[in-house]
Amino acid sequence: MSILNSFIKNDYKNPYILVCSSKAHMIYAKDILEKNNIFNELIPTPKGFGEICTTAIKFEKNNKEKIEELIKEKEIDYKGIYSLNKKYKYNLASILNMNISSDMKKIVSKVENNEDITKKDIVYLLKIKQEEEYKALIKMADIIRKECVGDRIELRAAIEFSNYCKKNCNYCGLRRDNKQFRYRMTEKEILKEVEKLYRIGIKTVILQSGEDFYYTTDMLLNIIKVIKEKYKMGITLSIGERRKEEYKLFSDAGVNNYLLKIETYSKRLFDYIHPDDDLDIRIQHTNWIKESGMRVGSGGMIGLPSQSVEEIADVILFQKDFGVHMIGFGPFLPAKGTPYENCKRSSLRLNLKVVAITRIICQNVFIPATTAIASLEKKGQTLALEAGANTIMLISTPKALREDYEIYSNKNMVDLDFAIESIIDSKRKLPKYLNYDYIESLGCKIGNNLK
Numbered sequence: 001m002s003i004l005n006s007f008i009k010n011d012y013k014n015p016y017i018l019v020c021s022s023k024a025h026m027i028y029a030k031d032i033l034e035k036n037n038i039f040n041e042l043i044p045t046p047k048g049f050g051e052i053c054t055t056a057i058k059f060e061k062n063n064k065e066k067i068e069e070l071i072k073e074k075e076i077d078y079k080g081i082y083s084l085n086k087k088y089k090y091n092l093a094s095i096l097n098m099n100i101s102s103d104m105k106k107i108v109s110k111v112e113n114n115e116d117i118t119k120k121d122i123v124y125l126l127k128i129k130q131e132e133e134y135k136a137l138i139k140m141a142d143i144i145r146k147e148c149v150g151d152r153i154e155l156r157a158a159i160e161f162s163n164y165c166k167k168n169c170n171y172c173g174l175r176r177d178n179k180q181f182r183y184r185m186t187e188k189e190i191l192k193e194v195e196k197l198y199r200i201g202i203k204t205v206i207l208q209s210g211e212d213f214y215y216t217t218d219m220l221l222n223i224i225k226v227i228k229e230k231y232k233m234g235i236t237l238s239i240g241e242r243r244k245e246e247y248k249l250f251s252d253a254g255v256n257n258y259l260l261k262i263e264t265y266s267k268r269l270f271d272y273i274h275p276d277d278d279l280d281i282r283i284q285h286t287n288w289i290k291e292s293g294m295r296v297g298s299g300g301m302i303g304l305p306s307q308s309v310e311e312i313a314d315v316i317l318f319q320k321d322f323g324v325h326m327i328g329f330g331p332f333l334p335a336k337g338t339p340y341e342n343c344k345r346s347s348l349r350l351n352l353k354v355v356a357i358t359r360i361i362c363q364n365v366f367i368p369a370t371t372a373i374a375s376l377e378k379k380g381q382t383l384a385l386e387a388g389a390n391t392i393m394l395i396s397t398p399k400a401l402r403e404d405y406e407i408y409s410n411k412n413m414v415d416l417d418f419a420i421e422s423i424i425d426s427k428r429k430l431p432k433y434l435n436y437d438y439i440e441s442l443g444c445k446i447g448n449n450l451k
């Protein structure tokens, strides 16, 4: 039995959710439910019950009265308790009218009624060859994307502050055995880059590194404190597996999101690509992150050497079952100096199918058009936005260091100009929060229709 089954259950008879009014009340409510031995799990608030990327507490109906009593007694501030049997419905009539097979129509009807999509359905979608069915898949994802997250793109910016890593993942250019120039940015250097992003108007900074314990908890907490107090920006940490207590400290310090990709949900493949890691431990860490109150970022790599279509279906389903808020799937791209240096790169079409399927089954979540897909093919980011993605991550590492942070080779350094081009091409809109006067003074040309 996978460790996942100790955190989630798939056989709810009558599922309900509790939506609290804030993260603090949600964590408090979860704690109270645990103390009263009421099984519950944290999930992204489903479409129709609250804002995107917030967290709801899922439980079985027979605990509803007890939970209502506890809410009253402990003065938990909440927005509502809702039955998940009343599902949000989508209008997919235009897809059903397309020239597609009866098997495909059955899947579309399930999506329309918000019924569960099975592994068999996902495998069917991943194997689509007929052009009209592929178009139907992408169009279906685009309709759901529009209803769940709208037309505006969320722009986030990553500062890759250290390329040291103690691990040796077989696919990764930063693996410890790879002989390359290594760098670590100081707190001052990191904050200088944050200042630039703040002036552009970016609201969330991603602090990313290899697994580098040179940066102690205190050093990281200092940086977090300045970003929160001086710039009031959202923070995503992407620094690998840390200790359980650290996740709580990061969450309490105001970190909003923590990105720790599972990469694959196949134990065979996980062991093959990760000589230092264990799938159950990765899931345990992901659960600690969730329980700390931070939003969970996960996702995986598509087209890894020896990966089967069934294994891809499993890792997509994991995101749904576990309740991941931000799901980044990117293509496998070989990195120089690694054991997979000469392996075949992933295909664009397979990756676009994965983005579309992820939107269709996970719905009310953030899905990036990844840097990796923009590196696979220049148009990849635009096509991913058209297939259901809604987020772009800018590479905001100082120019002198960017080339040295290459998890895979020939990385596309997605900057503001490139992101804007992808947004124009996909006919989507830039976020309202950017400082357009300042951006235009830097030489970026932005059409009025994008703002």
Ligand code: SF4
Pocket: 165, 166, 167, 168, 169, 172, 173, 174, 175, 176, 209, 210, 211, 240, 407
């Ligand atoms: S994938 Fe992450 S943990 Fe693995 S070697 Fe690369 S940077 Fe290190």
